[in-house]
Amino acid sequence: MPSEFLKRIPKADLHVHLDGSLRLSTLIELSKKEGVELPDYTEKGLRQKVFKDKYASLVEYLKGFSYTGAVMQNAENIERIAYELGQDAIAEGVRYLEVRFAPQLHANEKLTAQEAVRAVVCGLRRAQKEHNSSAAVKKGEDLEFYFGIIACAMRNFNQFMSPYYAGLIKALSQSSKSEIFSIASLELAKMVVKLAKEEKLPVVGFDLAGEEAGYPAADHLDAYRYVHKHFIRKTVHSGEAYGPESIFQAITDCYANRLGHGTHLFAAEMIKDKKVKNKEEYVNSLADYIASERIGIEVCLTSNLQTLPQIKSVKDHPIKEMIKRGLPVSINTDNRLVSNTTVTKEMELLVRNVNLTPKDLKNIVIAGFKSGFFPGSYIEKRRFVRKVIDRYNALAKEYGIPLY
Secondary structure, X not given: OOHHHHHHOOEEEEEEEHHHOOOHHHHHHHHHHHOOOOOOOOHHHHHHHOOOOOOOOHHHHHOHHHHHHHOOOOHHHHHHHHHHHHHHHHHOOEEEEEEEEOHHHOOEOOEOHHHXXXXXXXXXXXXXXXXXXXXXXXXXXXXOOEEEEEEEEEOOOOOOOOHHHHHHHHHOOOOOHHHHHHHHHHHHHHHHHHHHHXXXXXXXXXXXXXXXXXXXXXXXXXXXXXXXXXXXXXXXXXXXXXXXXXXXXXXXXXXXOEEEEOOOOOOHHHOOOOOOOOHHHHHHHHHHHHHHOOOEEEEOHHHHHHHOOOOOOHHHOOHHHHHHOOOOEEEOOEOOOOOOOOHHHHHHHHHHHOOOOHHHHHHHHHHHHHOOOOOOOHHHHHHHXXXXXXXXXXXXXXXXXXXX
């Protein structure tokens, strides 16, 4: 499969964290401006010390977020970072982008969580406007670019993660940790609904991120019920560091329309519930339900290789089994800076390591658009997906790639 073809086809990125996707040059510039101390102030040095191609552990992988988060504490910086992410995505052929971040991590004495979301929208709208007003789009030679925002609640947090969380923990001194987590996520859910329904911002989804083990989705059911009742779409980081039960809970308790990662979907040996007598049957039933209900799986290959030591190569990744079983799989970046990747790179990684048919590749590319929480009506989404399919087919013909 030619690299140029993979770069030119329209792509979606449904799972990308804003605070993991800064330009390295921007991080250095903003760190100097904000007085944030970095271990190095050159791109080469930071690539060697922080943002590596391979990480020894999840702790090392997450280290970079302390630096990126530190420069994302005002609206001006957040807007710029979102704008540049939009530009970078558009430049590599992404035509639908869902940017996720945890607004409460950026809330402080001078910036509310709502203002943080508005700043992200402003930045992405600027990138969108530039592209959609281009001559190529106006002539019909290129597709328009659309985006949505996904707000992340945190499975767990402490007072050192943001002034917002510190204030909440202090105010709720008589509450348990799980009660505090529940209150924080419900507050975020209410904010999401207000921004989406009253301000008509493209806040299209609600997510749950953070450490899975020991911090169940059960702590956040009130938040998920609230967004569900207000027709906000739901995704959940699940099956990344925990087993099939986390995925089961995401679907049955959180009404998940999509699953973030879902890597351990087939790991029957990780099931801990003693009530489950036949683990293989449990996994098969779960996978079949996901396939039949078209619950999208947001796969992030490079990120999984960097954070899950048991996955030595893409050949060990369960994506092959997901494709075989007909699950609606999309390919995503997770963190463009931290994982040093793009959607095009992820596609190349997949094509080089998994024996895909042309039909498999097309299904995966189109699944990224079909699974999207598009910020318009269903009819508008279908019209856009049709354009994507037509563009893909035309490029496949140009490169002599069969469609079936």
